[in-house]
Amino acid sequence: MPEAFEQDYPLQQLKQVTKSLNSGQFVQVRRMLAKTAPCDTALLLESSPHKIRTLLWQLVDPDVQGDVLEELSEDVRLGIIAQMEPRHIAAATEDMSHDDLGEVLRSLPDTVYKDVVSAMDSQDRERATQALSYQERSAGALMNTDTVTIRPDVTIDVVLRYLRLRGELPEGTDDLYVVDKHNCFIGAMSLTTLLTNSPDKIIRDLMDEDCESILISMDETDVAQLFERHNWISAPVVDDNDHLLGRITIDDIVDVIREDAEHSLLSLAGLDDEEDTFAPVLKSSKKRSIWLGVNLLTALLAAIVASFFESTLAILPILAVLNGIVPSMGGVAGSQTLTLVIRGIAVGHINQTNQRFLLFKELAIGAINGIVWSILIAGVVAIWQWDFKLGGVLAFAMFMNLVAAGIAGASIPLLLKKMKIDPALAGSVVLTTVTDIVGIFAFLGTATWLLV
Template structure:
């Protein structure tokens, strides 16, 4: 990469590319892209507005377009694929790995997918069929089939000669997988063991028979947790009969961890983690409008509850001023519990055995916070309005809402998870509805009862 681009990447490169495009120096841009790694080209495309992105893609060398497609987020990839002919898509996916091929093909619309498969040769068509045969977001969809297998009854010298004949090892190889004559996985031989032991040693005597394999149907988030816990670089993937099918490598796990983190963060705001930052205005507006509509419904539900106490608000206008305090405090407290529990579910910390303890913990935290802030707000209101009864009403409502918010924040993600609903996406909406309605009802209801 040119030295001018090494700092503040991709900002400097994006400025240079934009300047060259605006001045019509397309040959210069093509040369820049030719010297740029596919992952950096993908970053440059994702960092560019829609019109510049279309022009940049036309200047990318067709020989590396497949590598660039692998690195793009789904939304950006779909936008680029939409301007490609099916035969060009088929050519770009020709040298893709098993996992990347499946990911790209799954993102295609049905009509485009059929045209792309038709444009493939027989061998690539079989690869595509196999890649799509595994469930999405499973170990099968994540794995590559580029494994190096050896037999247990050969010497290390035979293994070394076999590797020399191959000429190269698949990227990310740290273990050679030992299989029997039926291709059943029985162990692993690390490269360090291979290189540091006498060549006359037998593989069976040195292999790791306790090497853990990954079931083909395991969810990719669970696979990522195993990699994180065991500090793996790669791991074998097997079917129900222990037959070796492929392997998962750490570079794919990094993508899974990043995607899960982005999903948890953006879902709280109702955004798609694959959404294109520079997507057209109408497309982005359409996606966000759905979430705004849901939030409008929850706000209307809270307003509907408040409408039952119009008479109370007419008699005591100060209640309208104070009415937003209780739902606001409950929303913040509930969001803290909600975020903590969603994270616990994502990393596998929360299960059937500790859910009860978690609920009791959040109940206790809600009660303690409720006592602290209720006493504080009661004192403030009593001194401000010289009305101890009003301060007591607000304190009681805040205590109740903080307790409910703590329990709701802990229980809502667990309940949604059991219903196969994404807690990160729906949890905040449900929680806001609960804390708003409980807060308004507790405050205005108690005020109607005691002050009117």
């Protein structure tokens, strides 16, 4: 009986491999890797520090290196490929599927790519050219060309004999695609229908003529949403003239959904979703410094606004103590709205027809929160400092900033999307700038007007 897979199996394996490497038992590690699935080997490499990863890759069987490369994140894959000679990269990509080949080749630096293509034979070079002819992050880039096609005027018996002659079906096959003599897609025939009907029935009478196809130029996120909405396992890909070019399978869509989720999560912190967790210190520091620099500039901008009220702060030092409350509350409220709107954009819930309703909704939420929390903070400050006018100033600033945070959190992602800027990457920086400036100006400006 096969052993049940345990959730912490990769962790246990990493401990065993690390222990064996530290003791110099390289032959044992090679044997362990030979028994490990490519996806688990990829996880092992991604979970290992740089030096151990280099040793592990040297012990991976060259015959499965291509399968492992397919499973690696881009940053880790580039680091490993940098250690390989072009002829070895070409050999590793020899049996890759169409979509995985394109993904690996796109991640290569131009100089390395040229050397790798030169090392390929003519057939693989043609496959590489075709794989790279489609736009990145499109249906074409996700597509596999290993489709099984049949004609509409044949019987089920003819199709079954044809499948027996083939010997095997492409992985993830649930439908056979029906095409005419010009290879135009006209319908699909599920394997279930094929196996449960009489052998003498004609394909045309049983095929699904309403089967939806995917245009090759469609964005991969839109493709993923179609798969999610219709619960597809696979879907045909066609060109503008309905010629069948290939198919997309659910395993590739799972990768797209995971990558989009990671991108949205990490971009909010200014991080690259493909960043290697165990990358060298200087490399990681360089990547993160860019957004730290941007955040520093926005903080300086808020500080400049506060500097306009130096005289006010000198007269009423208590304002310096309370000054951080309003921007902080606005930042949290705005981040909540920003995250929900970015998610709504990502899953396709937000469009031109409901944007105005969304803005009014977030305005109303900001106003309600503003009233509740401004009354609360006004009461606390009035009792604490026994100064009801100061409490009122803080309440007004809190209300204004929470309203501004709601509007900004909803509108910033929509505006960035129209400008073709990633809302997940730039939204939080813009939002923080807005809430800081509005909060500081509303509080110190009102205090200067009423208290000084």
